[in-house]
Amino acid sequence: MIKVTRTQEPAYLKSRANGWLKDLRKARQNNDTVAYNKAIAKYASHHVRDALDKMFSGKCAYCESLIAVVATAHIEHFRPKQKYPSLTFTWTNLLLGCPTCNDGAHKGTKFPKARDNGPFIDPATEDPLDHIEFFYDPLSRLALARAKTLRGQLMIETFGLNVRPDLLRFRSTYIRTLLAIKPDELVNPEYAELLADARTDRTPYHAWIQALAL
Ligand SMILES: [Zn+2]
Structure with a gap:
């Protein structure tokens, strides 16, 4: 793990994040699982992944392995979106993660107090x-x-x-x-x-x- 300087929020995310969050809240209020799952996946865009890839020089935020050699990098939610849905589209909550660090055996949806x-960290x-x-x-x-x-x-x-x-x-x-x-x-x-x-x-x-x- 090394300290990384956060880059500017990609314009694609900045212009859409509030709208996506509104859709997410509406789907939750309506108990509409299909709409909720559709809304919560909106962050998964190559615009966001590319910006994180640049910020982390293609390396996992946690194990510092070069991800692109063997896998597609994950857009990792530092505070898991399952527990903190309001941070799903928040740029400062997004990191680049490798599939292994992100899986259930490691970070998964954990976020210890x-x-x-x-x-x-x-x-x-x-x-x-x-x-x-x-x-x-x-x-x-x-x-x-x-x-x-x-x-x-x-x-x-x-x-x-x-x-x-x-x-x-x-x-x-x-x-x-x-x-x-x-x-x-x-x-x-x-x-x-x-x-x-x-x-x-x-x-x-x-x-x-x-x-x-x-
Ligand atoms: Zn990793």
Whole structure:
């Protein structure tokens, strides 16, 4: 997880959000499930997804994996639309999420309260570094996350940041490779290029790249 600067609300959403919300409320008042389901899905537009994709450089807000390589990114509601329907079309409630982080086994429709060590950390409003330390363990050769606060612990556990086998393996190999080539950066132009590319926002697992000063 890294801090992300929220970009401007896409004009498409800004001009339609209020109307969609009115339709949603009306459908709920009328107990019209068909109209409600139709209204609540209006946010799912490529205009919104494209804006989030740009804001997050194509990476998941939670696990920082590059999504487009294997899947279509989800428009993720930080506060779940099932529990906070009035925020369904609110730009500041929207993040980019990968299908795994967004599924029921991980975030799903959860949104824990403070008494349950919540709420989750929104990387567009808070710096994850205040809650999570990102480090490399040379013994296990794994790039891991360590909680600094209870909310950080909630994030690591909910999103399985240290236990999802594919995520852990790919992330650790990538960081380990960068660590291995770093000492020869100045004498090997190829290594210098690889490291320069890794330092841009486009690459995954930037939290570790920054923390390890790669
Ligand atoms: Zn993810």
